[in-house]
Amino acid sequence: MFDQGLTVLRIRGIPIRLHISLLIFLPFVAYVAASQFSFIAASLEIPREALRLPPLAWGAILAVGLFVAVLAHELAHSLVALKNGIRVRSITLMMLGGVSLMERDDPEHEAWMAFAGPLMSFVIALGSYGAYRLLPAPAEVSVALLAFAIMNAILGAFNLLPAFPMDGGRVLRGLLLRRIGRARATRVATTIGKMMAVVFGLFGLLSWNVILVLIAVFVYMGASAEQVRSSTHDLLRGIPVLRLMTDRLGDAYADESPRAVAERLLRHNLVGARVIDDPREGEGRREIGVVTVWDLAQKLGRGVAPETVGAVMSVNVPRARAGDDASRSFDALASGEASAVAVLDEGEHVIGLVTSAEIQRALALAGALGAPR
Ligand SMILES: [Zn+2]
Known part of the structure; x- marks a missing residue:
């Protein structure tokens, strides 16, 4: 499913691809971002008349900004990988974030490699929040900056959940690796991932939140795929x-x-x-x-x-x-x-x-x- 995608640019030799699901998802993100924008504007007591652009336009700007931020997040993973001599085959931006395809796993540096992405998201959030607090800007730009900070903070925090396939799951595996070995560390991180997926799924169904259900499916599939991959790895290990x-x-x-x-x-x-x-x-x-x-x-x-x-x-x-x-x-x-x-x-x-x-x-x-x- 990851091989479909249009290569739009290359950064340090890494092809950056856009997945088809993004086209469908972007308007949806714009819509959600627009309502978040309106909510923040209302909480800051900025009257509707003070806005020059309608919230939906700001939603669209924020949605595009968010995908650039997701790209920066993935690039942070990739740059740490490149620094450790691991080739990055591609970065694909898709519906629920980005996927970086690395040439190989690197247990030694996995924790740091995985942490770099959320760290980048937090840095962007902090930068955006700093700009909101310090820069003299029109009211609606301030609202957008604050919304952007919140989005990136959520992105970073969500990715740090200690459950595979989230970055936090990889950090956890990287940290457990030396103590209990790769196979068991993978087992722990993917099992937490599956459990979390079930919780997300239940919450999503109870609250009719389609996004949460989608995330649950994505997390469950990612965790299962990694379990299969890891056990395959184990079966082949030691065979010349x-x-x-x-x-x-x-x-x-x-x-x-x-x-x-x-x-x-x-x-x-x-x-x-x-x-x-x-x-x-x-x-x-x-x-x-x-x-x-x-x-x-x-x-x-x-x-x-x-x-x-x-x-x-x-x-x-x-x-x-x-x-x-x-x-x-x-x-x-x-x-x-x-x-x-x-x-x-x-x-x-x-x-x-x-x-x-x-x-x-x-x-x-x-x-x-x-x-x-
Ligand atoms: Zn990440």
Whole structure:
């Protein structure tokens, strides 16, 4: 569900995407913000006549401002991640906030990485409140500044709830990690997340609050997904990549047509091919990438296949060594950005592939037999 989205800009190489749900949600946020604006204006005893813009216009401005603030919140997570050497694949702004896709988990820095987002929200809230108190501004601008401060404070506080998938849940997991280990720390944070979701859901239903019900569903799904991911991780831990990779690999030259390669893979029942640079040199041949049946099927199926396999192949294929832990390959595939992990030998030659099919097979067996921990 996170891959749909329009990339609108890049910040330090991170694509910032807008999810389609935002379009539907933005007017709703504007409406809620407008009523909050009116409420604050009334409590500050500012007469309706003193407003030059109608509350709904201010609601729209605040809604856009809020999504910029959500972006700043996500960027704070991302910048801490980048500082710790973790690549951030994308930031998607969607209905109920933002989602940052990181390359990998980093238990060591997770607590701080998770805390940076809410901290940013609080800083924005404080800055906005400071401007409200100190800047001489027209009455309605003051009201908007105060409303913006409150929104960001709520955003920060909500995200600090110690329940997965909220940031607070990650902070909690990061803090528990050293004492009880990752698996149990995840269990604690996700169980609190599920319990909180049930409470939100009940409150939402009793008060007919659609947003609260939506948040409850979102939190419950996020907590469940993390539990599955974490137990999958555990099942694969300790299994070397060599044991689950497939070596059903062929060769393809970079200037071959994708169709010809696809036909050859099908004929020989292969999962993928090493893409080789120059067909004339027998000795100095260079492996420049890997192409899988999934890459080919996707391009050929859509009828948009480039002329050559060299243009189809994934350039940034995640790599693993034969002895590496399989759980790391799972992380690389779970992000959905690559269809395979290339397994390399000492001489940097591709000796096998791990695709989600290999992971599924290993999981089925490990689950049935009880994996070594
Ligand atoms: Zn966050």
